[in-house]
Amino acid sequence: MIKIYAPASIGNIGVGFDILGASIIPIDNSILGDYVTIKNYKKFKFVCIGKFSTELNKNLKKNVVLQACKNFFKKIKKKIPKIKIILEKNMPIGSGLGSSSSSIVASLSALNIFFKNPLNKEEMLKMMGNLEKYVSKEIHYDNVAPSYLGGIRIIIKKNRIIKCQKIPHFKNWLWVIAWPGTNLSTQVSRSVLPNYYARKICIKHSLNIATFIHASHTNQEKLAIKYMKDVIAEPYRKKLLYKFDEIKKKIKKIGGINLGISGSGPTIFSICTKIKIAYKIKKYLKKNFIKKNGFVKICKINSKGAQQIEKNNYETI
Structure with a gap:
């Protein structure tokens, strides 16, 4: 079994429209992010739980976690196996805190680890950005990158390869x-x-x-x-x-x-x-x-x- 937590994020952080983003954590250690759990099962099954799961589209086939699953196995050229995926939706939809990004990052990270890391970080980031397009109709990385890699990140695209550099942050902020x-x-x-x-x-x-x-x-x-x-x-x-x-x-x-x-x-x-x-x-x-x-x-x-x-x-x- 694999369980991944993907934190909330602040896209743009004001000054960096679509190219800067920050991963955040509450100082009281409360949960501000989504969990995805993957385990072997008798068939393929997808379940949504959590405080904000009722806000998701009732047609689970349209859920971004299932889209992540489809894209992942298409990329590694394998059929979707018999597994159970559980999304614990702790992030409000359309909040401006990277709600879809938390689900995307948690699900792809869990899949990659569960299946022995067939994709590198650049491939993962590119897939995450494409999944954001599925949600918002535009590719952007300012939420998925910091949620996935942590810190404040600037997005760099070169020859179709997505990379992120970490920007030093003021620890007293x-x-x-x-x-x-x-x-x-x-x-x-x-x-x-x-x-x-x-x-x-x-x-x-x-x-x-x-x-x-x-x-x-x-x-x-x-x-x-x-x-x-x-x-x-x-x-x-x-x-x-x-x-x-x-x-x-x-x-x-x-x-x-x-x-x-x-x-x-x-x-x-x-x-x-x-x-x-x-x-x-x-x-x-x-x-x-x-x-x-x-x-x-x-x-x-x-x-x-x-x-x-x-x-x-x-x-x-």
């Missing part, structure tokens, strides 16, 4: 993430973005991401925060979120050093460096942003990524 309890599909969130951007916006975006990555590598925290700004998506997507501008101003007054949209939204994230401030932000967001069934969690960067569960312990893949 606390990431307060808030899911309001509502859903927002990636397709809808992408539909509000313009097809073309003015030259000055492109230049500003290039300056922001170049400076942020430089500052991360040279340990210049204030410089990183100063240029951690989203000029590509936030100006258009914020209208889809409840009182975004008002909340952003309030968070800065409380002591947050940044506020951004996690992936496509509706989850937002705030960064701070002091735990007292983090709890104040959490309290404010619970009162002013969260609706029924939503949550706020104080997180740090998860450097490990997807992990195999061994006797209730985590083991990095």
Whole structure:
């Protein structure tokens, strides 16, 4: 039997639209990610359990885990064997926390380990991106890459080979993430973005991401925060979120050093460096942003990524 945990992730992290993503873990060790278990069985069977399993398409044949299974065995040129796959869906659908990515990463990682690692990491990443296209109609890696490999990742594509470089992160940063309890599909969130951007916006975006990555590598925290700004998506997507501008101003007054949209939204994230401030932000967001069934969690960067569960312990893949 193999059981894999794939953590939640923040796509874009504001400054890096579609090319940067971060893997996160709550500081209270609560679960924020999906599990996939694979075991030998008398026939092929797929089962969904977990808090958010009822949000999945009732037609399980359309589930991304089954698509991952089909793609995996097609790639290794084998028939689908007699196994039981169990998806424990702990992530809300359309949350902006890489819900589909958690399922994709957990299922492919479990399959690869269960069948003695026939695919390398580059092949796995490429398949993960293609499966994201199955969900959102576009290939993107800013959630699957950090969920799979951990840390903050920049996506690099060269000669059809997908590679990810790890970007140094500031270990004192606390990431307060808030899911309001509502859903927002990636397709809808992408539909509000313009097809073309003015030259000055492109230049500003290039300056922001170049400076942020430089500052991360040279340990210049204030410089990183100063240029951690989203000029590509936030100006258009914020209208889809409840009182975004008002909340952003309030968070800065409380002591947050940044506020951004996690992936496509509706989850937002705030960064701070002091735990007292983090709890104040959490309290404010619970009162002013969260609706029924939503949550706020104080997180740090998860450097490990997807992990195999061994006797209730985590083991990095």
